[in-house]
Amino acid sequence: MTEGHQLNKEPFLELVKHRTSCRAYRPDPVPKEALEKMVEAARLAPSACNRQPWRFAVVTDSATRMRLINESFLPGIPMRWAEHAGAIIALGMKRSPLTHQIANKISGVDYPLLDLGIAGEHLVLQAEELGLGTCWIGWIKPKAARRIIGWPRSIEVVSLITVGWPDGERQTRPRQSIDDITTWI
Numbered sequence: 543m544t545e546g547h548q549l550n551k552e553p554f555l556e557l558v559k560h561r562t563s564c565r566a567y568r569p570d571p572v573p574k575e576a577l578e579k580m581v582e583a584a585r586l587a588p589s590a591c592n593r594q595p596w597r598f599a600v601v602t603d604s605a606t607r608m609r610l611i612n613e614s615f616l617p618g619i620p621m622r623w624a625e626h627a628g629a630i631i632a633l634g635m636k637r638s639p640l641t642h643q644i645a646n647k648i649s650g651v652d653y654p655l656l657d658l659g660i661a662g663e664h665l666v667l668q669a670e671e672l673g674l675g676t677c678w679i680g681w682i683k684p685k686a687a688r689r690i691i692g693w694p695r696s697i698e699v700v701s702l703i704t705v706g707w708p709d710g711e712r713q714t715r716p717r718q719s720i721d722d723i724t725t726w727i
Contacts, residue, residue, distance in 0.1 A: 590657055631665065
C-alpha cells in the first residue's frame with residue numbers, strides 16, 4: 543500500500559464474488575421494500591451526460607409474470623425455473639435524441655446501452671446484498687415484453703431480470719485470472 547493509505551476491508555468484493563445467476567427460487571414473495579431498494583440502487587447509477595435513459599417495470603403479478611415467461615422468452619432454452627421467481631424486472635431504455643444517436647454512430651459505442659448495463663448491475667448487486675437471487679435474461683422478444691408491460695414504442699425492452707429467494711446453494715463459476723485479462727502499462 544502507499545504510505546499513509548490503507549484499503550478498507552473487502553465487503554464489496556465479497557458481495558461481487560458471491561453473486562451468481564440464480565435459476566432456482568423458493569416460491570416465497572419478494573417484499574415490495576426490497577424491490578424498491580433494488581430500483582433505487584439502479585436509479586442512482588451514473589450515465590453519459592446524466593441522461594438516465596433507463597426505465598424499469600417491476601412485475602410481481604403472477605399472471606403477468608407467466609405472460610412474460612410464455613410470450614417473451616425465446617424458445618430453445620428451458621426457462622421453466624423462472625416461474626418460481628417472485629418478481630421479474632424489465633430493463634428498458636428510452637430512445638436517445640437524434641444528437642446522441644449521431645454521437646453513438648460516430649463513436650461506435652451505444653452509451654445508453656452501457657448506462658443501462660451499469661444500472662442493471664447496481665440492481666442485481668443490491669438484490670445480492672438483501673439475500674435475493676437474480677438472473678439476467680437477454681434471450682427475449684423485446685416487442686412482446688414491451689406489449690405485455692404496456693410501455694410505449696419510445697422505450698425499448700433490453701432484458702429481463704428474475705428476482706427471488708434462492709432455493710439451495712448457487713455454484714460460482716471459474717473466472718479468468720487477472721493476468722489473463724489485464725495489460726499493465
